[in-house]
Amino acid sequence: MKLDRKHLPLDRRIGASAPAETGIVHIGxxxxxxxxxxxxxxxxxxxxxxxxxIVGVASHNPAVVNALREQDGVYSILELTPEGExxxxxxxxxxxxxxxxxxxxxxxxxxxxxxxxxxxxxxENGYRRDSRTGGLDRSDPAxxxxxxxxxxxxxxxxxxxxxxxxxxxxxxxxxxxxxxxVSAGDxxxxxxxxxxxxxxxxxxxxxxxxxxxxxPNAMVDRIVPATTDAVREAVxxxxxxxDAVPVPAEGFTMWVMEDKFAAGRPAWEHADGVAFTDExxxxxxxxxxxxxxxxxxISYLGALDGRETIPDSRTQPFVEECVRAALYxxxxxxxxxxxxxxxxxYIARLFVRWTNFALGDKTARVGSDGSAKLLxxxxxxxxxxxxxxxxxxxxxxxxxxxxACVCPPQGFDPGPIAREMVEPKREALAxxxxxxxxxxxxxxxxMRGGFLPDELVAYEAFTRRVAELVExxxxxxxxxxxxxxxxxxxxxxxxx
Numbered sequence: 312m313k314l315d316r317k318h319l320p321l322d323r324r325i326g327a328s329a330p331a332e333t334g335i336v337h338i339g340x341x342x343x344x345x346x347x348x349x350x351x352x353x354x355x356x357x358x359x360x361x362x363x364x365i366v367g368v369a370s371h372n373p374a375v376v377n378a379l380r381e382q383d384g385v386y387s388i389l390e391l392t393p394e395g396e397x398x399x400x401x402x403x404x405x406x407x408x409x410x411x412x413x414x415x416x417x418x419x420x421x422x423x424x425x426x427x428x429x430x431x432x433x434x435e436n437g438y439r440r441d442s443r444t445g446g447l448d449r450s451d452p453a454x455x456x457x458x459x460x461x462x463x464x465x466x467x468x469x470x471x472x473x474x475x476x477x478x479x480x481x482x483x484x485x486x487x488x489x490x491x492x493v494s495a496g497d498x499x500x501x502x503x504x505x506x507x508x509x510x511x512x513x514x515x516x517x518x519x520x521x522x523x524x525x526x527p528n529a530m531v532d533r534i535v536p537a538t539t540d541a542v543r544e545a546v547x548x549x550x551x552x553x554d555a556v557p558v559p560a561e562g563f564t565m566w567v568m569e570d571k572f573a574a575g576r577p578a579w580e581h582a583d584g585v586a587f588t589d590e591x592x593x594x595x596x597x598x599x600x601x602x603x604x605x606x607x608x609i610s611y612l613g614a615l616d617g618r619e620t621i622p623d624s625r626t627q628p629f630v631e632e633c634v635r636a637a638l639y640x641x642x643x644x645x646x647x648x649x650x651x652x653x654x655x656x657y658i659a660r661l662f663v664r665w666t667n668f669a670l671g672d673k674t675a676r677v678g679s680d681g682s683a684k685l686l687x688x689x690x691x692x693x694x695x696x697x698x699x700x701x702x703x704x705x706x707x708x709x710x711x712x713x714x715a716c717v718c719p720p721q722g723f724d725p726g727p728i729a730r731e732m733v734e735p736k737r738e739a740l741a742x743x744x745x746x747x748x749x750x751x752x753x754x755x756x757x758m759r760g761g762f763l764p765d766e767l768v769a770y771e772a773f774t775r776r777v778a779e780l781v782e783x784x785x786x787x788x789x790x791x792x793x794x795x796x797x798x799x800x801x802x803x804x805x806x807x
Contacts (some may be wrong), residue, residue: 314385316383320550326610327357336420340376345401363577365403367379367384393669410468427485429486430572431465431487433490435683439454439465442764447466447502466499473507473524474507482523485497491684493592493599496527530568533565536671543555567586604686604692610732613625614729618668620668622672636705685713717729718753720753736762740757780795
């Protein structure tokens with residue numbers, strides 16, 4: 312039996328089905344949104360009905376949109392935990408579009424007054440930021456094309472959608488980023504404003520923007536691997552229906568937001584793992600550094616050690632020791648923790664999540680998009696220690712292992728798992744390092760090539776240490792490099 316609305320198994324439905332009326336436009340209709348915000352919306356609708364159907368917009372790839380259209384927007388969640396498997400279904404998407412193919416229609420959707428929230432999950436890389444300035448990447452051809460009149464990047468699409476909304480009456484709206492960035496709402500607003508200034512938006516528009524458009528900060532958290540044929544087969548075996556686009560996910564979910572919505576919102580406070588707070592920034596740093604930063608370290612060390620999954624990587628003793636050193640020496644001391652937060656309990660839960668063999672999250676997936684992800688994860692904690700005269704060993708090891716995976720020095724093979732990692736700046740990295748005659752020159756070319764913030768690279772001790780660790784990886788292997796980093800742990804912030 313094919314999964315669709317006619318064959319909707321109500322006993323497996325999460326929350327409630329959305330009404331026909333849509334109130335949310337979501338850009339980035341891939342795995343994470345469908346296992347996170349969409350699930351929370353279904354649960355919110357069960358607690359408090361409202362016109363909160365979702366329009367799902369893919370940026371470029373129509374594959375998921377086409378499959379969801381075939382299934383009337385219904386899809387399943389395969390929850391994988393050490394305790395077992397379960398299948399549930401979500402029914403909140405009521406319309407779909409592909410921005411690259413239907414740009415004018417998407418702009419119209421963003422401008423419609425009935426759409427009160429625009430949500431985004433496009434990954435850190437989708438914001439097209441300059442690694443040095445944090446603003447829009449003005450060397451990116453897609454950004455330049457949008458400046459010239461296009462609307463293909465996420466920021467360009469949202470900005471031009473807001474202009475059209477203003478021109479058509481200016482109904483208030485909220486733009487809510489659900490991506491892993493520090494102060495994601497503030498960053499999104501800054502990029503949108505930069506774009507609008509570049510295209511010459513006038514003072515009346517900016518006055519409207521200030522009064523009618525909000526950009527709440529939010530922290531999102533759920534591990535959601537890629538869909539495979541094995542996932543589809545598991546759904547068929549457990550639930551008895553065929554779903555072309557099921558989403559595998561862990562049991563844990565968390566969504567922390569500022570309650571700053573210009574035109575209302577679903578009753579998300581009734582959904583699992585959702586909280587509204589004025590301390591979102593603190594929760595963001597907890598997640599981005601303790602979870603995401605450590606996740607990156609696990610992935611790069613694991614890839615270089617030949618480990619296909621995150622659980623297999625994390626359970627290697629040398630990886631666990633490096634991660635604990637990163638957490639307690641470098642990440643945790645850099646965070647002003649939320650009120651009442653128990654870091655030891657949170658870290659213990661992280662290790663349980665990273666050891667979910669049932670989920671089997673791929674090392675290559677977690678290590679992808681490193682050039683964008685690491686900008687959010689290592690610079691601030693690293694600089695904090697460097698300012699005190701201490702070299703952050705695990706931050707240096709993270710950078711070194713990333714370089715070895717996605718931009719290996721000449722003659723070094725990082726292995727098949729590293730080669731599977733998607734790195735949007737792989738070609739630029741290769742071009743920057745083309746003239747290097749040895750490992751140190753290779754690393755120096757990466758460090759000074761604009762791939763990491765100038766403020767971090769300015770510390771010669773950090774650049775030198777990254778080069779030493781890449782040399783150790785090339786010469787003696789990743790385990791030897793990890794042992795070297797652990798042997799030089801800074802004393803100041805050690806656990807205990």
